[in-house]
Amino acid sequence: MPVDPSVIAALTVALDTDSENLALRLHLVRLLLEAERYPEALEHSAFVLSRQPDNTEALTYAARAAEEAGQSSRADSYRRLLRALRGDGATAPEPPTPLTSTPAPARLRTDGWDEAPEPIFSAEESTIRLSDVAGMEAVKRRLNIAFLAPLKNPELRAMYGKSLRGGMLLYGPPGCGKTYLARAVAGELGAQFISIGLADVLDMYVGESEKNIRALFAEARRRRPCVLFFDEMDALGRKRSLRRESATRDTLNQLLSELDGVGSDNEGIFVLAATNHPWDIDAALRRPGRLDRTLLVLPPDAPAREAILRLQCAQRPVGTLDYAALSARTDDFSGADLVHLVETAAEYALEDSVVRGTVRPIGNDDFKKALREVHPSPRPWLDMARNYALFANEGGIYDELVEYLRAKKLL
Structure with a gap:
């Protein structure tokens, strides 16, 4: 029986007012899958996993939705996580997705299976600087004190005994630029940037996840100065009391050991982590010497909103826009909301251009219409x-x- 679109619409509206109702969201995912609306199903499944990374039902739905949406590698990652949580190693493992173009030699497992190659985590050079980040002056100041000033002033660093090791947890609402800030720090440091998600670490075989963590920090030590960025840290460092599965307990313990630099020197390794739910992170991760500094990343202020709007409109045909008025009307909008607002206004202008048969610029009226549709998240x-x-x-x-x-x- 076809799914009634009005039911999906009603559930979507309900989630707008009760976004943390995960059971309701999973019900919506099931309906979206039946309706073959796979990208939407994937988005909602990913939301559930950001809150409950060990939710096997959400992982099952996410794998199917990603596969149907043509994102095979992402689907494979979800399946690996699902097998790891279930402890299902009875079937032959799928070939690992390479993280770089350099293959690592395979080794023979003691149980007769071919062991997956040692993970090689890809690093990149960040071209973003803090000057590219609009507003957020208090945030930039904290980052400068914690990381940038000590590196750029070695004499003062030595005088004050400031170490170049440590970590910082960035938290705040989704879409407010935590990942962008981490890349900007790497760019300012002239450091390599390695971004890590749960799927890059967790493995279906017992003990392999801990090996991945060790390999990650070994790679960072080889590339120092290096910024290690853990996105959605609440997924990897979730409170042990909140875990429904024990598969990632040892992984967390290994992460704690590496952060402490047990048996190794972490000087020149800067650990940044981002989360929307700092209250779900294990207290052990926030002890001195680990992620001991916390930084709140808030929605952009008025000057930052205006800068973001101007940047998003720079490569589009625009008329005379009142950016100051738009900035005033978008209080509480995240950076992602502002991007969505510009795209929605552009859609209205494009639609009108098609009807008219002539191209016209994006105007203030388009933004007025878009503001009725796009709301602060x-x-x-x-x-x-x-x-x-x-x-x-x-x-x-x-x-x-x-x-x-x-x-x-x-x-």
Whole structure:
């Protein structure tokens, strides 16, 4: 029986007001799969996995949706994670997806299977600088104090005994530029940048995930100065009390050991991690010497919003736009929201151009229409974060968040 589109629409609206209802979201995923709306199913499955990375139902749906959407490598990653969580090593492993073009020699496993090659994590040179990041002056200052100034001033670093090791946790609403900031830090340092996700680490064989972590830090030490960036850190470093599966416990312990630099020197390795849910991260990861500094990355302020809007419009045919007024009307918009707003306004102008049979520039009226459709996404996150800021602010870890919520009259 075909899926009624009105049911999907109703569920989507319900999730707009209750975005953390994961059971409802999974029900929507099932309907989207039946309706063959695979990209949407994949997006919602990924949302569930960002909250519950060990949710086997979501992994199953994500693998199918990714495969049907033509993203075979992504589907393979989800399947590997699923097998690892289930402890299912009975079937022959799929060929590993190479992370670089240089093959590693295969080795023979003691159980008779061909062992996957030692992981080689690809690094890149970042061309982004902090000057490319609009606004966020307080964030830039913290990053400068923590990483950049000590590196650029070795004499002062030695005088004050400042180490070039350590880590920082970037947290805040989705779409506010945490990954972009990490790349900017790597660019400022002139350092190699290695971005890591859960699928790059977790392996179906017992003990292989820990080997991947060791190989990752070994690669970083060879490439120092190097910025290691862990995206969605709550997936890898989730509180042990919240884990429904034990498959990643040893992986977390290995990560803690590598962060401590046990048996190795981590000087010149800068660890940055991003999360939308800092309250779900194991407390052991936030001890001194690990991810001991926390930085709140908020939605862009008015000057930053105007800069983002101008940047997004720079390569499009635009008329006379009132960027200041647009910036004022997009309070609480994330950077991703602003990109979506410009794209929506461009769609209206394109549609009108097709009807008219002549190209016209994007105008203020297009943005007025787009603003009726695009809304700020950080508010649900801020509503959820308010409870942690009020009742779980041990040691003042969320003081910045409390200050922001008070300024927004949300406390």
